[in-house]
Amino acid sequence: TPARAEESGGRTAAASASYVTPLVRKLAHSKGVDLSTLEGTGVGGRIRKQDVEAAAQAAEEAKSAPK
């Protein structure tokens, strides 16, 4: 049943996207970045260190922008 295969293919991408390495988790924690809001740019949607750093910087800029 091709439908089933497709469905599980979809779930798959979501599942691997949520996988983060301990280093990224730790970094996100220390920078106050919520990982669930991030779109990973790594293999299979994996969230990388750069993604967290970019998000942290964006948050920083957003904070200082209104002033």
Next chain:
Amino acid sequence: MADQQVYDIVILGAGSGGYAAALRAAELGKSVALIEGDKVGGTCLHRGCIPTKALLHSGEVADTIRHSEGFGVKGSFEGIDMSAVSAFKDGVVSRLYKGLQGLVSSRKIEVIHGWGKLVAKDTVEVDGKHYQGKNVILASGSYSKTLPGLEIGGRVLTSEQALELDFVPEKAIVLGGGVIGVEFASVWASFGTEVTILEGLPNLVPNEDISLSKALERAFRKRKIAFKTNTRFAGVEQGEDSVTVSTEDGKTYEADLLLVAVGRGPATSNLGYEDLGVTMERGFVITDERLRSSVDGVYAVGDIVPGLQLAHRGFQQGIFVAEEIAGLEPAPIVESGIPRVTYAEPNVASVGLTEKEAKEEFGDDAVESLEYNLGGNGKSQILQTQGFIKLVRQKDGPIVGVHMLGDRLGELIGEGQLIVNWEAYPEDVASLIHAHPTQNEALGEAALALAGKPLHAHS
């Protein structure tokens, strides 16, 4: 004719891949039939990883005695007692075999003894009985290949027979300088055999980063293990007391034995796979990254799936498929993140990309590498081993490859595996000063140097 019971999973072959799948599936509450024609444990336990590493350790012991005076210990080496070596090796295997059998039975896995054949996409037949499963995992493993015109028998062995030798050959030829060939060459050299390796490609362990191949060649030269690279097999003749190998360049080599170590082929013929429409290539089962074959509900794991033929890859794939079937949606396995160890003296160990692969992937200018020599590593100096650790990183990015050579360095690959798979930057490792004086400290020093802050390294 079919058995009453329909299992959640029927697994064909109880080697590393098959039994790992069975163990994990049972943990997840699945009913499992595990079909094995020979012994649970497969190649790795009975005629692969474990017995070869036992021999290598006996070899290490022999070399330790030979070199003991340099450490102030008076001792004499009086020879190898092959029957005692075998007793040691067989003892280790049988203890682990017992443990594994206990494990399998404690998890309530049904083991079916006999040779099976896939007769429907959900059914394996064994001795006329049908075992039906909602899912089938093919895990029939591999066998020692040979070359055209090279028949196994007499003085011409594969690893299976080489493991059962009851004497130490005086002279041996090893055909193939890959992992298995190099490991046997190391064992025999330690046992006192005069060894010559013949390898068709330009280097020993040709899949490794070229720096490792070259360093292994240097180390083998020092150990007086002869090797001819770029040398192709032409023919063999067995005499009364010797075997003679001729090569394409017209040379001949004589020895007591010839070990054929030219790779392992997938054990997939006549098992019904093709008949049921499973897509195959050169005997291997083709799967997607979720290890699904072309036939719905049929998975494949281990040596029959193209890629690294390693026991722990089989474990990892087996676990993956069990979790996949149970709906846990595991993340796909990254093949390059699987650690690789050649347990010769010296060890060769790597994980991630070679420098060449990294350059292919990221571009020539986007890769940096660093070699840290064990000359600066206190513990390696104490062990009197030479070697190095090479790190490959993406410029301004993570470490993507760890490559090591030296006695005992195979044990550092666990740390290398975390570094590469967790995409650590050199700085992440460098900030953690390693325990002094250890060999793993060399990994820390390499990271320090790559991070631009060398400690015990000339910058």
Next chain:
Amino acid sequence: MADQQVYDIVILGAGSGGYAAALRAAELGKSVALIEGDKVGGTCLHRGCIPTKALLHSGEVADTIRHSEGFGVKGSFEGIDMSAVSAFKDGVVSRLYKGLQGLVSSRKIEVIHGWGKLVAKDTVEVDGKHYQGKNVILASGSYSKTLPGLEIGGRVLTSEQALELDFVPEKAIVLGGGVIGVEFASVWASFGTEVTILEGLPNLVPNEDISLSKALERAFRKRKIAFKTNTRFAGVEQGEDSVTVSTEDGKTYEADLLLVAVGRGPATSNLGYEDLGVTMERGFVITDERLRSSVDGVYAVGDIVPGLQLAHRGFQQGIFVAEEIAGLEPAPIVESGIPRVTYAEPNVASVGLTEKEAKEEFGDDAVESLEYNLGGNGKSQILQTQGFIKLVRQKDGPIVGVHMLGDRLGELIGEGQLIVNWEAYPEDVASLIHAHPTQNEALGEAALALAGKPLHAHS
């Protein structure tokens, strides 16, 4: 009277802490005066880590020969040649010493030979000359302590003299069952000495997780190393041919030698520290988490700072202070994240919190732990070593402690260090199936079991 030049940094003492600070500071472009009264390298290189590990390796070689028959290797152990052992040990030290000297001079660090004294908060005096620095790092290290009424001399030694012995004692008493005592006990037992350890606390290696202490005690019992815990020293008498130790419980012990291994005290007296207002406690220099003493511009690193007395802690602190002075704002060092290895046979290795410490920190119900026995680990079976790996995790949280015992397991501490310091969850490690058959695989198996998915482990 003051020298013309004002250095960026003046460092008093060129042991692990001092020279690491010097090397890193020089890399960062700072001018450095490194003052050393004895030899660059300090305790660790000349009379600590390196020479003891050389002896331990000679001991390992001796034991390998003794047990070689079990591996099928015929050999005979014919004794220890102490002058050759010393030559080996001294050879390793002098090669590393040469390397270190080369490193120090290549980085243009000015080494001042002589004994220094802090005479102003920015000035150290050596042989009447003043060396002024914008910053001063105190790194004067430690010395072997003894007990009241226990004078060193004759048959009563500290580790310094024990390293220079030119014979193997028949019987030895080791006072103190901490790291240094246990390591010497292991060396001597391997060399054939009858050893008795006397320890005042209830266990050997009393700072370790209790499970490690108990396992080491079992292993030592098997090795016929005697030990008396809860046993306090009362007095010692030296005779013509022997030394007799009496303990508070009224017992006496006789031997050829007594090794006093009751800890190391900070080498800080009469160096001007107190006079200049540096806050001290029981001889240690008190610092904040950035290693600043109470006096502005004066830092302290290594064994004079309360905490673990380990060479790599000294390295890490030295690097930290150099980076701090250079304005890099390094993250403070987490003391519990520093790896600890006792290089006896078997090795004891740990990083992070013991189970007890974890419970104190997180609460009794918020901690989980798991022991993976090496009986299931193929490579350890081949090496015929017993032991285990214990992981401690915060419930639903990361692994906070890794504790290991077994031959060669000290090398796995690098991986343990990454796990604990990077706050990995058991699942993070479990998903990376380790290389088979290695000892580091046991770490992977322990993580698998702790993650609730045991592979080669009875669940």
